[in-house]
Amino acid sequence: MRAQWLRWMLGLRIDSGWIPATLAVVTCVAVVGLAAARIADRRRIRAVGAPCVGAAGGFALGFAVTWLLDRFTVFGVSLGMKVVWAAAAGTALVGALVATSIASSGVVRTIAAVMVPVGILSCAANINVVYGEYPTLGSALGVSAFSDLDVAALRPATMTVGQWRRMARDGGLPRVPGHGRVGSVDIPATASGFRAREAVVYLPPAALSDRPPRLPVMLMLSGQPGSPDRTFLAGGLSDVLDSYAAAHHGLAPIVISADQLGNPLHNTLCVDSAKYGNVETYLTRDVTDWAKSRLPVSHDARQWAIGGFSQGGTCTVQLGPSHPDLYGSMLTVGSELGPHNGSERSMIREFFDGDAAAYRRHVPIDIMRARSRSDQMLIMASGAMDAESIRNIGAIAPVAKSIGMDVTAFTVADTGHDWHAVRRAFEAGLGRLGARMGLADEAEGQIVPSPHIHMMAVTTDSHDMTYDMKGKH
Numbered sequence: 329m330r331a332q333w334l335r336w337m338l339g340l341r342i343d344s345g346w347i348p349a350t351l352a353v354v355t356c357v358a359v360v361g362l363a364a365a366r367i368a369d370r371r372r373i374r375a376v377g378a379p380c381v382g383a384a385g386g387f388a389l390g391f392a393v394t395w396l397l398d399r400f401t402v403f404g405v406s407l408g409m410k411v412v413w414a415a416a417a418g419t420a421l422v423g424a425l426v427a428t429s430i431a432s433s434g435v436v437r438t439i440a441a442v443m444v445p446v447g448i449l450s451c452a453a454n455i456n457v458v459y460g461e462y463p464t465l466g467s468a469l470g471v472s473a474f475s476d477l478d479v480a481a482l483r484p485a486t487m488t489v490g491q492w493r494r495m496a497r498d499g500g501l502p503r504v505p506g507h508g509r510v511g512s513v514d515i516p517a518t519a520s521g522f523r524a525r526e527a528v529v530y531l532p533p534a535a536l537s538d539r540p541p542r543l544p545v546m547l548m549l550s551g552q553p554g555s556p557d558r559t560f561l562a563g564g565l566s567d568v569l570d571s572y573a574a575a576h577h578g579l580a581p582i583v584i585s586a587d588q589l590g591n592p593l594h595n596t597l598c599v600d601s602a603k604y605g606n607v608e609t610y611l612t613r614d615v616t617d618w619a620k621s622r623l624p625v626s627h628d629a630r631q632w633a634i635g636g637f638s639q640g641g642t643c644t645v646q647l648g649p650s651h652p653d654l655y656g657s658m659l660t661v662g663s664e665l666g667p668h669n670g671s672e673r674s675m676i677r678e679f680f681d682g683d684a685a686a687y688r689r690h691v692p693i694d695i696m697r698a699r700s701r702s703d704q705m706l707i708m709a710s711g712a713m714d715a716e717s718i719r720n721i722g723a724i725a726p727v728a729k730s731i732g733m734d735v736t737a738f739t740v741a742d743t744g745h746d747w748h749a750v751r752r753a754f755e756a757g758l759g760r761l762g763a764r765m766g767l768a769d770e771a772e773g774q775i776v777p778s779p780h781i782h783m784m785a786v787t788t789d790s791h792d793m794t795y796d797m798k799g800k801h
Contacts, residue, residue: 598690636660
């Protein structure tokens with residue numbers, strides 16, 4: 329009973345629903361109620377003045393700090409104005425409570441002081457609603473929501489996805505479950521020695537059949553700070569993948585959300601370094617070798633993709649072009665221009681032993697320019713309010729196109745640098761990836777503009793790259 333209650337509590341949604349709403353309502357009611365209590369003592373001007381001054385000061389402080397963080401991309405990414413406004417509103421309420429506790433006495437002071445941490449929680453919850461980083465209480469506490477995945481029970485692949493699709497047309501498919509399966513796996517760092525956390529893997533229904541096909545694979549990387557389960561919890565990818573599989577006879581990519589950080593606070597740059605370990609080797613050799621030896625997957629690079637969000641998106645456009653023998657496609661959301669952990673000088677010193685040329689070999693644009701030709705696919709997306717990431721697309725996508733990559737770029741309406749953008753982008757890009765991987769006909773391989781998806785026109789000249797806010801070229 330206790331374990332069941334604990335699972336229920338850890339599974340509570342904190343990115344939407346009654347918890348953030350209750351915190352906001354309780355905080356607002358407390359501010360209004362405490363102001364009313366002060367008015368009742370007939371010192372009206374002072375009674376109203378203290379919380380008003382506190383609210384104004386809190387709003388100004390919250391807005392200024394987050395706006396500056398956003399304006400100067402202190403964390404390497406754009407926060408977006410939604411986060412700025414959410415932070416300002418939250419700090420306004422906290423400011424009103426702090427001012428009330430200082431200017432009051434007795435019960436009013438006590439209640440105001442008690443409500444200050446509640447107000448701080450409400451502010452944090454409101455920002456999380458916008459950003460979508462922590463969907464459940466368990467994810468905020470760092471508790472994995474996934475149990476171990478038994479891959480030893482999987483049957484070896486017996487056919488191609490093309491043969492599976494022909495069997496589906498002929499009505500001869502083996503039985504498959506209605507949904508895929510998600511769970512944690514330990515991927516040994518045999519070649520790299522990197523101290524990675526457990527990966528999270530999605531197996532589509534076709535992988536769970538008695539005669540699975542050789543399925544395509546997508547390696548997904550979270551942002552930083554982050555963890556492998558974030559792509560499924562915050563990104564909601566399992567629901568998107570299940571929906572795709574339901575429409576394609578149980579077929580969908582096997583998705584491996586591997587750990588490129590080792591620690592939420594470590595930005596490893598996805599490189600081999602003395603500072604954080606051999607991350608690139610872990611992702612490109614250990615994870616790849618494990619998947620090919622333990623899962624019913626294709627060995628054809630055209631059926632492999634790499635994708636990620638924010639720092640994970642940057643890793644995508646570093647590793648993808650560097651390893652065309654491994655990844656035929658890339659999907660990146662909110663990518664940076666290149667490795668970002670401090671100044672360029674400090675990165676060269678700490679991660680590349682002072683070798684500036686080695687650093688440049690990990691900058692996406694330089695990697696692409698060093699290649700004469702590429703037949704890879706690149707899908708780049710950004711929240712429509714993530715100005716920094718849109719500029720990064722404008723710099724990277726034209727270079728990719730100039731060497732022959734099949735490039736698609738778009739923005740996601742009403743989102744910023746957040747997981748809401750990731751889910752929409754993955755949902756939009758999955759059809760295009762699936763067609764390239766052979767899971768569907770080529771006719772399904774186009775991303776169609778919609779009220780949520782605004783296409784960007786990509787040319788080989790970055791100055792000509794634009795996007796239409798109405799979703800039309």
